[in-house]
Each structure stands twice: as C-alpha cells, then as structure tokens.
Amino acid sequence: MTVRVRFAPSPTGYLHVGGARTALFNWLFARKAGGQFLLRIEDTDKARSTDASTRAIFEGLTWLDLTWDEDVVYQGANLERHQRDAHALLDAGAAYRCFCTAAELDARRATAEARGEAFRYDRRCDRLDRAEVERRAAAGEPHTIRFRVPGGTTSWDDMVHGTITFPNAEIDDLVILRSDGTPIYNLAVVSDDIAMRISHVMRGDDHISNTPKQILLYRALDAALPVFAHFPMIHGLDGKKLSKRHGATAVGDYRHLGILPEAMCNFLALLGWSPGHDIEVMNRAEMLELFSPDGFLRKASIFDPAKLDWMNGQHLMRMPFDRIFDLVVGAIVAAGLATEADLRARDRWTGRMIELLRVRARTVDDLVRQARPYLVDTVEYEPDAVTKQWKDGPATRTLLVAARDALATQAPWDAATLDPVLRGVAQAQGVGAGKLLQPLRVALTGTAASPGIFDVLELLGRERSLARIDAALRHPRLAPAA
RNA sequence: GGCGGUAUCGUCUAGGGGACCAGGACACAGCCCUCUCAAGGCUGGAACACGGGUUCGAAUCCCGUUACCGCUACCA
Numbered sequence: 001m002t003v004r005v006r007f008a009p010s011p012t013g014y015l016h017v018g019g020a021r022t023a024l025f026n027w028l029f030a031r032k033a034g035g036q037f038l039l040r041i042e043d044t045d046k047a048r049s050t051d052a053s054t055r056a057i058f059e060g061l062t063w064l065d066l067t068w069d070e071d072v073v074y075q076g077a078n079l080e081r082h083q084r085d086a087h088a089l090l091d092a093g094a095a096y097r098c099f100c101t102a103a104e105l106d107a108r109r110a111t112a113e114a115r116g117e118a119f120r121y122d123r124r125c126d127r128l129d130r131a132e133v134e135r136r137a138a139a140g141e142p143h144t145i146r147f148r149v150p151g152g153t154t155s156w157d158d159m160v161h162g163t164i165t166f167p168n169a170e171i172d173d174l175v176i177l178r179s180d181g182t183p184i185y186n187l188a189v190v191s192d193d194i195a196m197r198i199s200h201v202m203r204g205d206d207h208i209s210n211t212p213k214q215i216l217l218y219r220a221l222d223a224a225l226p227v228f229a230h231f232p233m234i235h236g237l238d239g240k241k242l243s244k245r246h247g248a249t250a251v252g253d254y255r256h257l258g259i260l261p262e263a264m265c266n267f268l269a270l271l272g273w274s275p276g277h278d279i280e281v282m283n284r285a286e287m288l289e290l291f292s293p294d295g296f297l298r299k300a301s302i303f304d305p306a307k308l309d310w311m312n313g314q315h316l317m318r319m320p321f322d323r324i325f326d327l328v329v330g331a332i333v334a335a336g337l338a339t340e341a342d343l344r345a346r347d348r349w350t351g352r353m354i355e356l357l358r359v360r361a362r363t364v365d366d367l368v369r370q371a372r373p374y375l376v377d378t379v380e381y382e383p384d385a386v387t388k389q390w391k392d393g394p395a396t397r398t399l400l401v402a403a404r405d406a407l408a409t410q411a412p413w414d415a416a417t418l419d420p421v422l423r424g425v426a427q428a429q430g431v432g433a434g435k436l437l438q439p440l441r442v443a444l445t446g447t448a449a450s451p452g453i454f455d456v457l458e459l460l461g462r463e464r465s466l467a468r469i470d471a472a473l474r475h476p477r478l479a480p481a482a
Numbered sequence: 483g484g485c486g487g488u489a490u491c492g493u494c495u496a497g498g499g500g501a502c503c504a505g506g507a508c509a510c511a512g513c514c515c516u517c518u519c520a521a522g523g524c525u526g527g528a529a530c531a532c533g534g535g536u537u538c539g540a541a542u543c544c545c546g547u548u549a550c551c552g553c554u555a556c557c558a
Contacts, residue, residue, distance in 0.1 A: 048558085278506040279506095
C-alpha cells in the first residue's frame with residue numbers, strides 16, 4: 001500500500017506546538033515509508049480562518065523543515081464535492097433532511113441539560129412524511145442534512161491505542177451539511193481524505209470520538225477505510241491543555257527565542273514517541289533512522305521548556321560548524337551588532353568566537369548576547385561584577401597595571417603564550433591566578449562570566465585588550481586617588 | 483451526567499511475566515575539573531495511583547476503584 005498521510009490544520013491561529021508535533025509524526029511516517037506527506041488547510045470555518053494563520057502554518061512547517069508533497073489542498077475549494085457527497089448520502093437513504101432550527105435545537109438541549117439528561121437528537125425529522133419533506137424542501141425551507149447513525153457498534157484498530165470500540169447508540173445523528181449548504185467538519189474531512197487517497201489518518205487524541213462518526217461516513221460512502229493513529233495531547237506544566245497562559249505555544253515563539261528547529265523537532269518527537277533504549281539527542285537523520293510507529297506512546301505529556309532549553313544547548317554544541325556559523329552571523333546582524341560583510345571578512349575570527357561561545361549558550365539569542373563584548377567597542381560593566389571583582393580598588397589597580405605592563409610587550413599574541421605570562425604576573429604579585437584573572441575578565445568583558453580569559457585576550461587582540469585595561473584603570477573604582 | 487482515552491521519580495521516559503529492593507535524561511543538591519561561566523565526570527534525594535485477581539513469580543496480564551484528559555455544536 002502506498003503511504004499517503006496529511007497534516008490538516010485549521011488556519012485559526014498560529015502553528016501550535018501540538019500541531020507541529022502531529023505534522024512531525026506524519027512527516028516521519030511518510031518519509032520512513034517512502035510515501036507522501038500532504039498539507040491540507042481546513043478553512044471551512046470562514047469566520048475564524050485567516051490568511052495570516054495560513055501563512056504562519058507554512059512558515060512554521062518550513063522552519064521545522066517539514067516539507068510537504070504536492071500542492072496544498074484548501075478544504076474550502078472542495079465545497080462542491082462535499083455537497084455532492086452529502087446529497088449522495090441523502091439519495092442513498094443514509095441521511096435525511098432535518099428542518100429543526102439551530103434555535104430549537106439549542107432550546108431542547110438546554111431543557112435536557114436542565115433536567116440533568118444527556119441531549120440526544122430524537123430523529124423527529126427522520127420520521128417526517130416523505131411527501132411533506134419534499135414539499136418543504138421544494139418550498140425552500142431551510143434545513144440541514146443529517147447522517148443517520150446505524151445501530152450496532154463501531155471499532156477500529158488504532159495504531160497507537162489498539163482496538164477502540166464505540167457503541168453507535170452513543171453517537172448522535174450528525175449534521176453533515178449546514179442549512180447554508182456548507183459542510184460540517186466530519187463530512188469535509190472524510191470527503192477530502194477519500195479524494196486525497198489518504199492511507200493513514202494520524203492526528204491528535206482529541207479526534208478519537210470523531211473517528212467512529214467518520215468510519216460510518218466512509219462506509220456509507222462506500223470508501224476504503226484508512227488506518228487511524230491518535231497521538232496523545234501535549235499539556236502545560238500544570239497538566240492542563242497547552243494554551244496561551246502557559247507562555248509560548250506557537251512554534252514561531254520558539255523560533256524567536258533562539259530555539260533551533262532541529263532541537264524543537266527532537267524535543268517534540270520525544271513527546272509521544274520514544275526510540276526505545278535511552279536515546280535522546282538526535283538530529284534529523286538519526287531521528288528518521290530510528291523512527292518506528294512501534295514507539296508511539298499513549299500517555300499525554302507535559303511540555304517542559306527547561307528540557308527544551310537543555311536540548312537546544314545540546315544541538316548548539318553538536319551542530320555542523322557551517323550551519324551554526326551562518327545562523328549566528330545572521331542573528332548578530334539582526335541584532336545590529338555587526339555587519340555581515342565585516343563578520344565574513346574575518347571569518348576565522350568569527351568562527352573562533354562562535355566555537356568558544358556555542359558550548360556556553362543554550363539558545364542562539366543567548367549566544368549573541370554573550371558575543372556582545374567582542375563585537376562592540378565600549379565595555380558595559382555589570383555592576384555586580386564590578387563590586388565583586390574590583391572590591392579592593394587600589395589592590396586591583398596594582399594587579400591590572402602589572403598585567404598591562406607585561407602584556408604590552410608580548411610578541412606572539414595567542415592564548416597559549418599569554419597563559420604563562422599572566423600566571424607569572426600573578427605569582428610575582430604574590431597572588432593566586434584567580435585573583436588577577438577575575439578582575440581582568442571584568443576589565444576586558446565587563447562581565448563575571450566568559451570563555452577562558454586567555455581565549456578572550458586572543459579574541460580581542462592586543463590593541464583592544466590593552467585599551468580595555470586602560471579604560472578600566474580610568475574607572476572611578478580603580479582610578480588613583482586624586 | 484454519558485461515552486472514550488490514560489495512569490513508572492516534580493517532568494520526559496526505559497521496561498512488555500523472573501535480568502528491576504526499577505535504568506537513563508531534564509530540573510535540584512553536593513563533589514571533581516577549574517581563572518569565571520558553561521561543557522564534561524562522579525555522587526545524592528526522587529516513581530511502578532489504589533484494591534482485588536491470574537501465576538511458582540506482576541511495574542509488566544485481567545477486573546474494579548480513583549484521578550486526570552478528551553468528546554458530547556448547523557466549531558475544527
């Protein structure tokens with residue numbers, strides 16, 4: 001069987017992480033099987049669908065590198081087929097016209113609920129006299145088309161849950177075509193999935209109760225059933241369905257936070273799927289290699305941003321140099337800290353800086369923030385670093401002066417040769433290396449944390465290093481008493 | 483309420499009758515490394531929801547209970 005799967009979001013918001021994970025699983029399944037991964041935009045709810053959301057979905061999927069095959073299908077464009085299918089069902093006697101108005105239905109539902117009873121459509125319109133139905137329909141009386149749910153029971157073998165069974169008596173006769181002639185979700189989905197020859201319908205758990213309705217529709221339409229797979233939901237830290245109050249829920253949010261697409265995919269894949277053993281950090285190729293539907297999990301999981309950050313750091317460290325180089329250069333330019341031409345002209349220097357920082361950063365944004373001292377000319381002193389490391393002004397001044405003097409005559413300016421020189425200075429001053437190096441770090445970077453100080457000196461170069469030490473010596477805290 | 487789904491450390495999970503007084507990872511704490519911060523290494527606390535079965539033996543299979551989640555629209 002040719003594998004054809006689809007990701008079918010409705011364009012009513014941004015690409016949600018839950019949706020992204022569903023797309024990922026579909027993509028993985030298709031690529032692994034050598035099948036097609038299709039994209040369908042379910043825009044039948046005209047009131048809520050927006051072009052901006054559609055664009056956000058494209059952008060999100062593209063960013064995650066979840067490329068789809070064939071042209072995007074817009075559900076709204078299939079209106080005529082949906083109507084044809086609904087009428088075919090009507091003609092075949094599998095559906096009937098319902099003249100109950102939405103207001104009547106709401107009222108009946110309200111009274112049933114007030115009595116503590118479950119509302120059930122009583123099929124009153126299915127009992128209408130045939131001639132009367134024809135007459136009212138011909139007269140143009142507004143009506144919906146309802147699918148008549150047969151008796152018995154409906155079950156399927158779900159790829160993640162195993163056999164799931166529903167008593168049909170639990171399923172209300174569902175409206176498949178609104179009184180305005182537009183289709184209802186369940187009909188549109190089934191009609192489109194049949195037309196697109198979808199072999200596996202893989203979606204969120206929240207569709208489990210739609211599945212028996214859809215299976216009944218497939219049968220009534222005399223179409224072959226696809227295989228179903230229902231993935232568990234993703235919840236927020238409080239165990240509730242992920243929503244805006246949990247902070248960032250759109251993949252675009254994470255992109256702007258400096259999260260790498262491969263880290264996002266890796267993290268999302270592990271929510272609802274496991275390669276087995278203790279494997280965690282995987283790049284795209286490894287994930288595809290390891291992927292198997294056997295690893296689908298049934299339990300809803302909680303989205304933990306802290307673990308995402310850690311995972312992003314792991315990917316930052318392992319990513320191929322060329323890729324992280326381009327990524328960081330782009331981010332630095334976007335932050336306005338340097339020009340692309342400048343960075344690329346001294347690509348060895350830029351590359352060295354990135355290598356020193358990638359292991360210390362968790363996100364691209366974090367890396368850019370840490371790169372600032374090497375890119376801008378004026379040092380911004382962190383107050384805490386100054387008070388802590390330059391506690392004793394005169395003593396610090398003495399040390400920094402000694403360091404500057406030693407450094408001023410240094411010929412080869414690289415980490416390896418600078419190391420013994422500065423340690424010698426510390427020793428000559430009768431202090432441990434840290435007593436000299438820490439204040440020096442503040443002088444050079446303005447911060448209390450940075451790559452190894454000798455690497456920092458090399459990165460800054462002699463001229464800038466000496467200038468920064470001199471600048472520090474003019475700082476109120478270190479300047480000689482007047 | 484009804485129906486459906488799910489249940490292993492705080493979180494993500496391994497495990498699928500004996501290899502498990504339950505392993506890994508994140509987070510947290512401590513130590514090591516060390517010029518700081520990371521990274522890395524080591525150590526620690528921390529879980530099979532509960533009750534019944536089945537079995538020589540159950541985290542693993544069955545039933546029930548509980549909890550949580552989802553659905554219950556002329557939304558998707």
